[in-house]
Amino acid sequence: MTVRVSIDLTRCRGHGMCALLAPETIDLDGWGFARVGTAEVDEPGDARRLRRAAAACPRQAIVVREVPGESTGTTPSVRAPWSAWRAR
Amino acid sequence: MNGAAGHEPISRPTPNHSAMPPRNFHRHEARHDGPRAGHVAMPGAPGALLLAGPPAGAGAESLDAHLARLGPAGLHLAPEAILAAIEAAGLTGRGGGAFPSAAKLATARAAVTPPLVVVNASESEPASGKDRLLCQLRPHLVLDGLALIVWAAGAAEAIVHVHRGSDGTIAALRAAADERRQRGVADPRWHITVGPDSYVSGEASAVASMLAGGPPVPFPHRRPLATEGPGGGRPVLVYNVETVAHVAMITRVGPELWAGLGSPSTPGTRLVTVVGAVAEPGRVFEVSGPASVADVLSTAGVPGAPGAVLIGGYAGTWVDGQTALQLPLDAAGLRTVGASLGSGVIGVLPLGACVLAETARLLEFLTAGSAGQCGPCVQGLPILTASAAGLARGRTSRRSQRQMLRLLEDLPGRGACHLPDGAAHLLSSALRASGADADRHRAGIPCPPGPAGGWLAVPRVPARSSR
Ligand code: SF4
Ligand code: SF4
DSSP, rough: EEEEEETTTOOOOOOOHHHHHHHTEEOTTTSSSSSSSSSOOOOOOHHHHHHHHHHTTTTTOOOEEOSSOOOSOOOOOOOOOOOOOOOO | OGGGGGGGSSSSOHHHTSOOOOOSSOOHHHHHSOEEEEEEOOOOGGGGOOTTTTGGGGGSHHHHHHHHHHSOSSSTTTTHHHHHHHHHHBBTTTTOOOHHHHHHHHHHHHHSSOOEEEEEEOSOOOOOTTHHHHHHHOOHHHHHHHHHHHHHHHSSEEEEEEETTTTHHHHHHHHHHHHHTTTTOOOEEEEEEOOOOOOOGGSHHHHHHHHTTOSSOOOOOOOOTSSOOOOOSSEEEEEEHHHHHHHHHHHHHHHHHHTSSSSTTTOOOOOEEEESSSSTTTTEEOSSSOHHHHHHHTTTTTOOSSSSEESTTTEEEEEEEHHHHHBBHHHHHHHHTOOTTTTOOOEOOOOOOOOHHHHHHHHHHHHHHOOOOOOHHHHHHHHHHHHHHHHHOOOOOOOHHHHHHHHHSSSTOOOOOOHHHHHHHHHHHHHHHHTTHHHHHHTTTOOOOTTTTTOOOOOOOOTTOOO
């Protein structure tokens, strides 16, 4: 069964609990706010840890929903269009 | 391409406003500037243009003139037929999101609770003038559209949402409503609500949040607003003013004729507001047929190639002048450069103007307009703004550039609304469109100074007064 995760960034205050509990799915950005790597999780263990992280989040900022039906498990990432420009 | 005859604007500007300088305007003044409009029209099908009819200087089209020009609205149609017509026409939202209008309507019809219909006239995009212009010049088209959506959605009432200081719009809509009442037009119940004029408060979920008694800031919704409103309450069906005006037109002329006025990827006509280094900044044009950016620029009085063009709004996409002249002004054409029509704003910079300096000013405005709810947005936008300002002045460190590039990749998608995405995209596209400018600035060669306050006017943002 697949679950889809999103972070409500109006709630997240960067406590970082989630990244400790579900490191496969969530990491923290440079400021410590939660960042979702893979929005859809198939692996039962990952999904279990994700639910634990959602429960542990002091701000209740992690939203986990079940996805009905099949899924690919990943969502395509969007690339920023500055590729023509390089840092020098 | 358009015939030469199609380039005639329908009206001259009202003379008392044409002396207004393109820069340093306050939002307040700008929004009370009289409506000005023109066409970039395909010859042959003028009847179905939103802005056909009396010229802009003539003020609001009366109910009689409106009915004589277009006939009655399609309220004899069954709700299903209205939905089917909108779907067949391929209408998409004109407020910026370009979401398929029929899909939204179908979702609302499927919901258990009848939705609240909101016609969003808050036009929080500062450079845009099309929604205000429609309300003030073609109020009956807007109210017809409102009635059609209410009827098609099975709703009981509607709201027209404006921002603070829209006295002209409110007066025009009230006068039109009186006219309709006297003539016995059976309109649904609707009233006007007034919200703040900050940048994100016009976003659909922010409007919905405010109408539900919450703060006028975007809220994270995991389901469409049309199925579940703020706090799980009544669904809210939010449509932009231009979108509902098109609905009124579609039910009259039929989806095929209407869609034929556009191009395959952008059916129907589209309203654009052209600002910056043009003859009359803020003038609205109705674009029909397979028009290109070049057509719009030549109609707007841009001689030759511009330096750069900002497409879609203040959180839009910069395109360098040469590239812009080759672009068709429709979804498919703009997509090739990563742009979209957004709310229809086209900002023009002359040759030699500094894209980076303009971007820094726009970013400063966007940053100040952030609702301040989401960590990455609150932290990231000021950094992007400072980076752009640094590039424009030729003062950046390698470290801050690395930080900026990392942010440009990280920030999109990291907020409850699309402001962080838009800000990152604006700067990314500016880096491309400005070519070697950043290098030249670092080597101590600045761009020639532009007008004080820049080419693209940015309203003063009251410091967080909207919260
Ligand atoms: S635990 Fe909650 S508040 Fe903390 S970083 Fe994760 S999502 Fe944000
Ligand atoms: S992303 Fe920014 S502007 Fe949008 S809701 Fe969050 S803090 Fe507000």
